[in-house]
Amino acid sequence: MERSRIAVAGASGLIGSALVRSLTADGHEVVRLVRRAARTADEVCWDPEGGYVDAAGLAGCDAVVNLAGAGVGDRRWTEAYKSRIRDSRVLGTRALAEAVAALPAQERPQVFVNGSAIGYYGQTGERPVDESAPAGAGFLPELCVQWEAAAVPAQEAGVRTVFTRTGLVVARGGGAWGRLFPLFRAGLGGRLGDGRQYWSFIALHDEVAAIRHLLDRDDLSGPFNLTAPQPLTNREITAAMGRVLHRPTLFAVPAPVLRVVLGEMAGDVLGSQRVLPMRLLESGFSFAFPGIEEAIRAAE
Template sequence: MRIIITGGTGLVGQHLIPRLLELGHDVTVVTRDPDKARARLNPAVEVWKGLYERENLDGYDAVINLAGEPIADKRWSAAQKERLCQSRWKITRQLVTLFKASQRPPSVLISGSATGYYGDLGEVVVTEEEPPHNEFTHKLCARWEQIASEAQSDHTRVCLLRTGVVLASHGGMLGKLLALFRLGLGGPAGTGRQYLPWIHIDDMVNGIIWLLSHDSLRGPFNMTSPYPVRNEQFAHTLGQVLHRPAFIRQPAAALRLAMGESSVLVLGGQRALPKRLEASGFSFRWFDLEDALHDVVR
């Protein structure tokens, strides 16, 4: 297949692209910084600077849309919220325009989203049918999904990735926590009772390839392990894996002061289950959090 990827230099993209190349696919990455992308990616990957010079997507079989500014790197000022939204909405809208301009559009668009789509639902077991709460993360993800879904047609199916916390050895939430936990300064956030939907990077990559390969699949998919854990269990398990204590609780008030509204990312959560992905026949490799953390920390 000839595959276009946006956000190819991000956490998921950098693990996904080598697998796609191993499987014999041709990969083109869309980026704002071609020099940086070429330095990070396999020389076999074609690199485009944006989509402005493209008139259509004829000749390509699939698009995987992973672009978006990291959501937890800065406080959510009004300007930052707008950047978070536009970094996702704008390129997705460009892709949809190119799909519609194509005589032979790609057969599938796999587009990013997040479990933040549901908002903070506490103890509720969340599947793809669960109605969301009306929070900023929902507004961001719902509009992102709505734009991507406009590419759906008789020729194109659209899959939406409602992704949890991706566990990988470098980058993502775990990359930020490791240094703190290795110093013995880690612990639960707030009450620690909030659920953390997680997924091992291998299962994330395999899940995307599964959706790419199965023509009957479309719509939203929770990209999360079948066994979400509470924040306090995650902290305790990470401490065990690193052979460090993990009992220094981060008070909710301090997190709200430091992070502002974005503190909902750690003080809230979703007990999200991958109902539709499992029903399609996909098998997870990493069920147990301790095993998954051992693997990525190693």
Template sequence: MEIVLAGASGLIGTALADSLRADGHRVKQLVRGGAASGPDVDRWDPAAGRVDPTFLAGADAVVCLSGVGVGDRRWNDDYKRLIRQSRVDTVGTLARSLAEHGGPRVLVAASAVGYYGDTGDHVVDESSPSGTSFLAGVCRDWEAAADPARSAGVRVVHLRTGLVLAKDAELVKRLRLVTKAGAGGRLGSGRQFMPWIALVDEVRAIRFLLDRSDLDGPFDLTAPNPVRNVDFTRTLGRLLHRPTPWAVPAFAARAVLGEFAGEVLTGQRALPKRLEEAGFEFRHRDLEPALQDVLG
């Protein structure tokens, strides 16, 4: 199989590329900065809507995982615009190229469980409506950007991913550092759900969806057992042999994180209904063994 991958330098993209290559598949990369080197790397400019259709031609699928980190910087109007554009422009550029010039008949594009907004204790799955938060709106536009490819008969899959657990995941590294220092604790009420997935299952699920020609549309890439923030914190503390007695009040989170605090103080009780109905089997269904694996 030949895969064109955008976002190959990120956590998920790196792991996916390594997994595919280990099994003998060819991975070609689209990059935005620096000089392209070799026949399997090509530059593109999604902000300008430019990608070379000849680089896509002949591949079996395109996977787009591009997007700046939502928690990398304090939000202001410019960064919120970048969050949206780095997602919508990338998927839209690829979708329009596939619709206008042909090429791979499969487009697998990242999305997020933020699509559902704050769901409280209510269970949601792929049939549930979108929320009203900023990130929910970004996810709607992100998924809609693939419409030109879908209308042209391309099989389109949306990956509504939760919190990815991996030793190199930035959030995991931060939480581990804080907890080991004895300063771990819940965020706000701690009752918000954290839909999570182990990196190994994220990669396995993407490959599962690449292989299954009968599957399209949105899929929740989350483990079957989402946990509340307070339970996540306690589990991490127990595995690191540290107490987690503290709490970050909502007002303090808003003072530090600004508008982004509204996203981390809320959550989604999202379940991977369509993945499990399709026969996907998770390696990590429960949080504690998944975190044990991540923490080594």
């Protein structure tokens, strides 16, 4: 992509902040969506849950990237927090998509990249799935379906729309691995449950590179799984963490304990998702860190 003006919602999050660093390092102009009055020319005010976006600030942007949303793993899933997770994604996406669609045709972005998650597929067990698989059942699949459907206004306005169904991002700064690294460094890491569940991971570097690949390629639209090519079981990943960090991995956490501590969210931790990035690979994308040990070292 030539030097472009790109609006990013969720710019302070794990993926968003890494994406902003990558874009600005290459000379792109980044406009951040903020939940307060804009103070500078590179900020746009929005209220995702309230459905408000200062659309004028998006005029002339070449792309809009939406990575905003309350953290799925930040706290126990009470009904109130599940509503917050849903509203922060669905209402925020709809607000952005409608703002994009309302712009005059000549001022609309060329592409709208909207975050999503492999939670779309639900529990797949040992069965590998790609983007052709249907949505699963349960809170996360229903959330992802609504989340992606909220982008319809942008699609109907003729804006190329991409959904990044992201897996577990291997990074020090947040997400699941942000919690795992300190435990493993302290020698307290271990498998979760029986460890047979598949985890579909991706290095943060590859996550950002994949988003940029999707921004650049004007022939790509629809859902893309952002996961490494070979998902592994939690037991295999636990062993890899021990090898890379040179720590024992003896402290397994039984499934009943996880259910008590995490409540409904334990089903996501103990569930198995063997997700393949078929469309990303077919588009010619190359992973810099396709293996788990490589991804862990890159995060270190």
